[in-house]
Amino acid sequence: MHTPAASSPAPPLREDGSVDPAVDRACADVLSDELAVALYEHMVLARAVDERLVALQREGAIASHASAAGQEALIVGAAAAMQDADWIFPSSREFAAALWRGMPLVAYAHHAFGTRGDAAHGQSAPDPPFWRAARVASASPLVGTQIPHAVGVAWAARIQKADVAALVFFGEGATSSNDFHTGLNFAGVTRAPVVAVCRNDGWATSTPSSRQTASAGFAIKALAYGLHGARVDGGDVVAVLRVVREARARAVAGEGGTLVEAMVSRQDPSEKADTDPVARTRRHLEGRGLWDPAREERLSGEVRADLDRAVAGAMAEEKPSRDALFDHVYAELPWHLQEQRGSR
Amino acid sequence: MTQMNMVQAINAALRHEMRRDARVVVLGEDVGKVGGVFRVTQGLWDEFGDDRVVDTPLSEGGIVGTAIGMALYGLLPVPEIQFADFIYPAYDQIVSELAKLRWRSGGEYPAKLVLRTPVGGGIRGGLYHSQSPESLFIHVAGLKVVCASNPHDAKGLLLASIRDPDPVLFFEPKRIYRAAKGEVPEGDYTVPLGRAAVVRTGEDVTLLAWGAMLYEAIAAADEAKKQGIDCEIVDLRTLWPVDIDTVVASVVKTGRVIVVHEAPKTCGFGAELIALVNEKAFLYLEAPPARVCGYDTPFPYTLEMDYLPLAHRILPVIVATARY
Numbered sequence: 109m110h111t112p113a114a115s116s117p118a119p120p121l122r123e124d125g126s127v128d129p130a131v132d133r134a135c136a137d138v139l140s141d142e143l144a145v146a147l148y149e150h151m152v153l154a155r156a157v158d159e160r161l162v163a164l165q166r167e168g169a170i171a172s173h174a175s176a177a178g179q180e181a182l183i184v185g186a187a188a189a190m191q192d193a194d195w196i197f198p199s200s201r202e203f204a205a206a207l208w209r210g211m212p213l214v215a216y217a218h219h220a221f222g223t224r225g226d227a228a229h230g231q232s233a234p235d236p237p238f239w240r241a242a243r244v245a246s247a248s249p250l251v252g253t254q255i256p257h258a259v260g261v262a263w264a265a266r267i268q269k270a271d272v273a274a275l276v277f278f279g280e281g282a283t284s285s286n287d288f289h290t291g292l293n294f295a296g297v298t299r300a301p302v303v304a305v306c307r308n309d310g311w312a313t314s315t316p317s318s319r320q321t322a323s324a325g326f327a328i329k330a331l332a333y334g335l336h337g338a339r340v341d342g343g344d345v346v347a348v349l350r351v352v353r354e355a356r357a358r359a360v361a362g363e364g365g366t367l368v369e370a371m372v373s374r375q376d377p378s379e380k381a382d383t384d385p386v387a388r389t390r391r392h393l394e395g396r397g398l399w400d401p402a403r404e405e406r407l408s409g410e411v412r413a414d415l416d417r418a419v420a421g422a423m424a425e426e427k428p429s430r431d432a433l434f435d436h437v438y439a440e441l442p443w444h445l446q447e448q449r450g451s452r
Numbered sequence: 453m454t455q456m457n458m459v460q461a462i463n464a465a466l467r468h469e470m471r472r473d474a475r476v477v478v479l480g481e482d483v484g485k486v487g488g489v490f491r492v493t494q495g496l497w498d499e500f501g502d503d504r505v506v507d508t509p510l511s512e513g514g515i516v517g518t519a520i521g522m523a524l525y526g527l528l529p530v531p532e533i534q535f536a537d538f539i540y541p542a543y544d545q546i547v548s549e550l551a552k553l554r555w556r557s558g559g560e561y562p563a564k565l566v567l568r569t570p571v572g573g574g575i576r577g578g579l580y581h582s583q584s585p586e587s588l589f590i591h592v593a594g595l596k597v598v599c600a601s602n603p604h605d606a607k608g609l610l611l612a613s614i615r616d617p618d619p620v621l622f623f624e625p626k627r628i629y630r631a632a633k634g635e636v637p638e639g640d641y642t643v644p645l646g647r648a649a650v651v652r653t654g655e656d657v658t659l660l661a662w663g664a665m666l667y668e669a670i671a672a673a674d675e676a677k678k679q680g681i682d683c684e685i686v687d688l689r690t691l692w693p694v695d696i697d698t699v700v701a702s703v704v705k706t707g708r709v710i711v712v713h714e715a716p717k718t719c720g721f722g723a724e725l726i727a728l729v730n731e732k733a734f735l736y737l738e739a740p741p742a743r744v745c746g747y748d749t750p751f752p753y754t755l756e757m758d759y760l761p762l763a764h765r766i767l768p769v770i771v772a773t774a775r776y
Contacts, residue, residue, distance in 0.1 A: 195525075229558045238557055245524065246557040253549055256514055260521015267477070267503045267527070274521075286541070290514035297509055298518075436559040437593050439617035442646070442693035 151180035154204035174200040178377040181385035185348030197258040197276040198236040209242035217422035252285030262300035273301040281312025296334035301359030309374040327369035342370030343385040461603035465610040480532030512542035533569040551594035574627035578753035584715040608643030625663035648695035654684035672766035707738035717745035739776035
């Protein structure tokens with residue numbers, strides 16, 4: 109019997125913006141200086157990408173973008189808690205996980221615009237991007253279907269006795285899906301090393317979480333599947349890193365997977381600096397003496413320039429040729445697709 | 453050569469490939485120690501153990517969904533759905549995920565697996581153990597669909613299906629699991645996907661059939677022969693992509709075509725076959741193409757022999773088509 113463990117107390121980042129250098133220094137056990145800076149830089153990048161893609165979507169330049177503004181600490185922190193050989197299954201909003209794993213911004217821009225330079229050849233909607241080189245999986249925008257895939261990857265790794273786990277993201281609305289139930293049930297039964305991160309912002313589109321479940325939150329659902337459960341402040345990158353690392357370590361040790369419920373705010377983060385995870389992380393770096401206004405200015409400039417270059421490159425690229433429509437339906441083009449392509 | 457039935461031939465194929473390729477894993481409901489409700493996987497658990505022959509929780513969506521993940525990781529899953537009638541909880545995973553992964557990832561994330569499942573009626577299974585849902589999968593881009601009619605082809609087609617790079621739905625006609633017997637070569641051989649077999653040559657009428665209904669077509673053709681009508685019988689073996697060249701060549705020769713299948717008539721695979729024949733051999737046709745199919749009703753329990761397109765229903769259509 110595995111009871112849901114409360115997340116171990118990580119030193120919390122200050123939510124109110126007050127200064128407490130002792131708290132910040134205590135975080136160094138979890139988060140090295142180098143990693144702290146890298147996480148922050150990726151969070152800033154993710155926020156800038158979000159703002160740019162939302163603007164491009166409003167202009168009609170791209171069809172859609174699933175914003176993750178306010179979730180940067182959760183996405184980047186969870187991705188960073190995994191090892192390189194691990195797999196990551198995003199839902200619609202976790203492009204920042206692919207960027208953390210090394211997907212170049214240019215590649216994501218080509219994906220968002222569906223150009224000839226897109227790894228998906230323009231077949232996939234803009235979100236989420238996949239990155240094969242670093243095992244960031246291709247997920248559909250269908251809710252919850254990626255959960256059994258992550259469990260299957262983790263299960264296969266366990267069968268092959270590899271030191272590999274899978275991280276899967278989804279929103280709290282997905283906990284109502286068949287695939288959430290069956291995926292976590294399989295995870296419990298097979299002891300698959302999976303970390304399932306449920307992003308709870310209180311809403312699925314227009315429906316409040318009280319219409320998704322009558323249970324006391326989502327982490328408690330782990331109990332019924334024989335998994336560990338944990339709830340974490342998804343705006344606190346140190347806490348996320350710690351909880352997901354612990355979950356991963358338990359999982360690959362054969363002690364079972366974890367359902368992590370990460371509390372995040374849906375509020376526009378720019379309107380509430382106290383709880384904005386990017387601002388919280390910046391204050392943390394400042395408290396540790398790792399950041400100053402000059403570095404902030406330099407980072408902003410670099411991110412803006414990189415984004416300008418990536419978007420301009422994607423906008424200038426041609427769309428895939430008509431023939432690309434028929435590629436990769438099957439490994440080889442069967443007769444009927446040869447006919448429809450016009451080559452038979 | 454060994455005399456085998458379909459169950460033994462499919463079992464031999466699984467055993468052969470599991471010995472040859474360590475990536476192959478079998479998973480499904482009751483496939484382990486008991487060997488599946490039809491005993492197709494019997495003995496595999498004893499030889500290959502818990503990690504490669506897995507009794508899963510009772511969830512078809514979970515079986516296919518986790519098998520997709522296993523395939524992404526690099527294993528080669530051969531999941532079993534206990535009856536094709538139970539496949540619908542997995543339909544989303546098959547249609548939305550399995551069939552589209554290669555395409556939507558520009559070829560970078562193909563998910564290769566072979567989904568085995570018994571199909572068809574004639575075993576008093578009633579409406580939830582008798583259906584033939586092939587056209588629901590043929591309609592979905594990215595899937596291959598196979599249905600063997602005899603032990604030799606069952607082993608060879610299953611080995612070809614496992615070695616094919618695309619996801620394959622491998623339908624096993626349960627009515628002839630034990631009734632169809634024949635010589636099966638030992639060791640390694642494949643029956644290539646996408647190639648039909650002309651099981652009887654004839655000049656007057658082409659019969660297109662597969663699985664258990666092939667034998668009804670043969671029985672009807674035997675009766676027609678007594679009336680001087682010479683039928684050519686094509687066992688499609690791979691339903692999709694269908695062997696269009698063999699189908700068209702036969703219809704060009706005979707000028708007459710009848711499709712026989714158990715699934716309901718409307719929007720069944722027969723509709724597509726006849727549309728293809730019309731597109732490619734219209735000017736050779738001497739009679740309207742015909743279908744002898746299951747009715748557009750749910751599959752019955754008591755009246756299943758009235759529902760199935762048995763030889764006595766095929767024969768008058770052969771005669772009418774031949775004399776048109």
